[in-house]
Amino acid sequence: MALNVVIGIVGSVLDNRGKGYKRWDAWRPSVSVCMQADFPVARFELLHQPGDVKLAKEVATDIASVSPHTEVVLHAVEFVDPWDFEEVYSKLLDFSLGYRFDTDNEQYFLHITTGTHVAQICWFLLCEANYVPAQLLQSSPKKMPEHGNASIQFIDLDLSRYDAISSRFQRQNLEGEAFLKSGIETRNAAFNEMIQEIERVVIRSKAPLLLTGPTGAGKSQLAKRIYQLKHRRQQVKGEFVAVNCATLRGDNAMSTLFGHVRGAFTGAHQARKGLLAKADKGLLFLDEIGELGLDEQAMLLHAIEEKNFFPVGADSAVHSDFQLIAGTNKDLRLEVKSGHFRDDLLARINLWSYALPGLKDRREDIEPNIDYELQQLEAENNHKISFNKLARERYLKFALSSEAEWTGNFRDLNASIQRMATLADGGRINEALVDAEIRQLKANWRDVTRTSRLPNLGDYLDDEVLKTMDLFDQLQLAQVLAICQQCSSLSEAGRMLFNCSRLQKTSSNDSHRVRQYLAKFGLDAKSIRP
Missing domain, CATH: 3.40.50.10770 (Hypothetical protein VC1899 like domain (Restriction endonuclease-like))
Structure with missing residues (x-):
């Protein structure tokens, strides 16, 4: 007892x-x-x-x-x-x-x-x-x-x-790992282990975090949930301040981040506080931090280490004690080598670094994320939205197949569910809506592939080799390299490249077929990294 x-x-x-x-x-x-x-x-x-x-x-x-x-x-x-x-x-x-x-x-x-x-x-x-x-x-x-x-x-x-x-007063009391995942019952074991570690780190540490991964992988959403978790635990008292560094250029970058005093430059008619000061005692999320200029990087490093900085044109420093979460879809180590990112700043923000996989690398999590998107739409619109059985099976079959490229990751999925839910009469998504949506997604991804910049073969092959290659072979090789660089492995690239012929084989080794093709030009998986 x-x-x-x-x-x-x-x-x-x-x-x-x-x-x-x-x-x-x-x-x-x-x-x-x-x-x-x-x-x-x-x-x-x-x-x-x-x-x-x-x-x-x-x-x-x-x-x-x-x-x-x-x-x-x-x-x-x-x-x-x-x-x-x-x-x-x-x-x-x-x-x-x-x-x-x-x-x-x-x-x-x-x-x-x-x-x-x-x-x-x-x-x-x-x-x-x-x-x-x-x-x-x-x-x-x-x-x-x-x-x-x-x-x-x-x-x-x-x-x-x-x-x-x-x-x-129905509610879900989410905490820890479940809270960081917005209550989504994700099934990808590696992702779940990563979230569990992030939960322990953010509760026990105020050190910067670096979230990497492709656009749309959920870096912004995770950063906001981390703030909410810390705020609920009374670990931060200030605001959540988020900024996309890709939108900052020139004097505007300095002024937006660090503020300025009146008359600091032409057009500075009023003093500006700046986002670092606004984040005092809170959390600052700098998305696409790799887009910051070197001058801004130097001032940011000083602000992280000293907890103070000088607004543009100011003679006295401003104090701000914030926790930093940085996000990027770039490999910052390569950016350091190319001189576009400071190695000392990378060392300072890289204590805790987590790579968020794209949706195509977490296909087992597509179904629970579909349910989450439907729940969000139900809450917003105050009525039930669901698939009929055949429509759900058809959409899932496509979403889990190699045909679904998910180049925009979770943003693609969110937009897809929103389109079908909006057009669903009586809140019921049927097969016709699913078929139309699949055509829409395929068209969108074809446009992305068509407009994507192909790699420069001169970065991978000698000039003498290129002179002996037909234009046909050059275009084909460039497209293969582009797909290999978009994928997380040669196996995934093979499934995309041989999407039809692989179905005719009783057993397929997609990565081996890609290796054989690359070997014809003296290339391998390591040498074709961007």
């Missing part, structure tokens, strides 16, 4: 009533909880202010006299201002996170009768959010108290038991 464990705060007034033997004639909440014949308390975790240690020891002694089997554990927790909500919540959260709950063998009860009203509210929030896996416990004196006799009541916070409340 599970042991009863009570957690509470020493009441500096209610637990301090009566002197000497007369204290037994008064109702003292913490002691009375342990005097219930039908509620044996195995342990009482009693928090107290450092200045109330004498009172806390007296309460512990009295509990021992009326309930010898109860172990009292005292915890000194200092509240500089017991009526400061932020401070009290933070201290109680720290206690909760540091306490080792054993829910298999113990059941927990939060005694909310003592402590300030602020503490009671904080206990309620921590319990409701499951930081403290407990029931709320309220004690009160009986109408005719005898020898400290009192009654206790248990408050049930399980809203799912109350239909009227549950139907009105």
